Amino acid sequence: DAGVTQSPTHLIKTRGQQVTLRCSPKSGHDTVSWYQQALGQGPQFIFQYYEEEERQRGNFPDRFSGHQFPNYSSELNVNALLLGDSALYLCASSFMGQAIYNEQFFGPGTRLTVL
Amino acid sequence: QQQVKQSPQSLIVQKGGISIINCAYENTAFDYFPWYQQFPGKGPALLIAIRPDVSEKKEGRFTISFNKSAKQFSLHIMDSQPGDSATYFCAASSGGGSTLGRLYFGRGTQLTVWP
Numbered sequence: 001d002a003g004v005t006q007s008p009t010h011l012i013k014t015r016g017q018q019v020t021l022r023c024s025p026k027s028g029h030d031t032v033s034w035y036q037q038a039l040g041q042g043p044q045f046i047f048q049y050y051e052e053e054e055r056q057r058g059n060f061p062d063r064f065s066g067h068q069f070p071n072y073s074s075e076l077n078v079n080a081l082l083l084g085d086s087a088l089y090l091c092a093s094s095f096m097g098q099a100i101y102n103e104q105f106f107g108p109g110t111r112l113t114v115l
Numbered sequence: 116q117q118q119v120k121q122s123p124q125s126l127i128v129q130k131g132g133i134s135i136i137n138c139a140y141e142n143t144a145f146d147y148f149p150w151y152q153q154f155p156g157k158g159p160a161l162l163i164a165i166r167p168d169v170s171e172k173k174e175g176r177f178t179i180s181f182n183k184s185a186k187q188f189s190l191h192i193m194d195s196q197p198g199d200s201a202t203y204f205c206a207a208s209s210g211g212g213s214t215l216g217r218l219y220f221g222r223g224t225q226l227t228v229w230p
Contacts, residue, residue: 004158031216042121042204042220043159056217090158094216104218106151106158 002027004093004107012113013081021076021110025093032074033104034066035090043090049074050096078112086114118142119207121221128228134192136224138205141186145207149218150179150190153202162203163190195228202226 005024013019025032031050035043045058049068068074072093078085088111092104121138128134138148146167151159165172165179165188172179178191192199205221 033216033218035218040223042206042222043218045217045219048216058217092218096216103149103161103164104216105161108156108158111156 004091004105006089006091006107006110008110009108010111010113012115014115015081015083017081017114018077018079019081019112021078021089021091021112022073023076023091023093023107024073025091026105029093029095029105030072031094031096032068032072033092033094034074034076035092035106036060037088037090037109039087046076081114083114086112088112117222118219119205119221121205121224123224124222125225126227128195128226130195130197130228130230132195132228134195134199134226134228135189136203136205136226137187137189138207138221139185139187140207140219142207142209142219143186144209145219147208148179148181148188149206149208150177151204151206151220153204153223159204192226195226197228197230200226200228 007022033048034046037043047057048055052068063079065077088109090109091107094104149164150162152162153159163177176193181188202223204223206218208218
């Protein structure tokens, strides 16, 4: 049973560029949440997707957008990259039917470096 | 505003000793409190979690103690081993409402276990 997978592993971009990160949830999961983890900090919630819709959003600008596909996989897009966007981007999956238990499983992350 | 406050920032323990990490929260709507373990370059891995209806949960060498009235919870690692050296994050979430499924993380504790 594959866990949460993310691609790519590492990414280097320059300021102003756009980036797309991808996530495949754990088998049986239907909800994907994205988190940003700056160096030395705890993960910060970006947004959550369920039934192909953004259900809730953290305190991140509109430059951050996402999408969920019918197979539950998800993309995170960041436009107009800033140096401060350099971080580890984590995808977490869960099953909404057991939302009250809220067990979220994280992928290995994508390390984004903005130069 | 940090929803979950974690201490200490770093912890050094001798092999065989007890590691204790503490967290505090303010939002009484939180009803799920997980701990995650993260190794360098990896995503957070769910270690153990507790709900407010119990005061303690034990899984192997890991124990969560929960004090609902004080709004505090802690992780105890018994017989600490060098392989436990990692960063530990406490988190909290609500099982309902507009923030369903959103995890709020502490800043993390870097644990080093000396052989």
